[in-house]
Amino acid sequence: MSPDNRSWFIPTGSWQPPYTQPSQRIVHPFRLPNHVSDEEGAMLEPLAVAVYSCRRAEVTQGSRVLILGAGPIGLVSLLTAKAMGAGDICITDINENRLAFAKELGANFTLNVQGLKPSEVAQKICKLIPSPPSVIIECSGADSSYQAGILASAPRGIMVTVGRGNYDVTLPLTIAATKEMDIRGIFRYANCYETALSMVSSGLVNLKPLITHHFTIEEVHKAFHAAKDGLAVKVMIRVGKA
Known part of the structure; x- marks a missing residue:
């Protein structure tokens, strides 16, 4: 990862037909198969984020996964974790409609955390899931969400910080250290577009x-x-x- 890396999320050339970019900016030269729509192609970017998140979290067959935040990234992380063989998956949010949608996508457990303290969220999660989650994917960026993830984690759990919130966040690091947790960050994704496209084109993930x-x-x-x-x-x- 270059320390000189700079970018804009909507660079010059967007919002116009045709979309024009210098050739050196075209970094994902993957053609969509005929059966993959342009709309699915547009969804490969958030899916690549989810693929990278699940890789960093070491999601494997039977992993117990907690996803904090049921926005678009949280939902594609749910689909990706399932595709990678995760077992029980619990997802949290403050929007009941999002949680109902997550249930339709295959979440085993959902929890509305509106008005709950991090300790209360952790207690409810541990009552919902047969065993504490070994993987936590934080997708909301809320301070309380980070805190709840650490409190709910199984010993030696892995928490990946996908959401972006406050610059300074207060965390219960003594508890994280006692549990021997790994807290890992991600920055976008690395070498995940091809995997994301393969998941969609094969039908493993339906976006x-x-x-x-x-x-x-x-x-x-x-x-x-x-x-x-x-x-x-x-x-x-x-x-x-x-």
């Missing part, structure tokens, strides 16, 4: 249910409102003719 809203470029303001209001999981904006 289509996550695409809940569609808009044309002329309706872009409606698209942003849908995302902001929390009514959508993933919003797709089509640039140019369908």
Whole structure:
């Protein structure tokens, strides 16, 4: 990872047909198979984040997984963990609709953490899951979520910090150290696009249910409102003719 790496999330060339970029910026030269739609292709970026997160978390057959946050990244992490053979998966959020959707996608357990202290969240998680989670994937960025993940973790558990929240976060590190936990960060993903595409093209992961809203470029303001209001999981904006 280069210390000189710099980027913008929406670089010059976006939001226009055709999409134009200097050739040196094209770093993922993977063609979509005919049976993989452009919309699924657009979802490969968050899926690559989930693939990298699950790799960093060492998700394997039978892993007991806790996912904190049921937003788009949390949901694709759920799908990825299942594809990698995870056993019991519990996902938390403060949005009941998101939790119901996670259940439809295959979560074994869901927990609404609205108004709960981190210690209360951990206690409820450990009552839901037969054994404490060995893998924690934090996708919300909330301080209380990090804290709950550490408190709920099994001894020698691995917590991957995917969410981005406050610059300074207070953590119960004495408990983490006593449990001999590993706390690992991720920055985007590395060499995961090909795996993500393989998962989708083979049918191992179905991203289509996550695409809940569609808009044309002329309706872009409606698209942003849908995302902001929390009514959508993933919003797709089509640039140019369908």
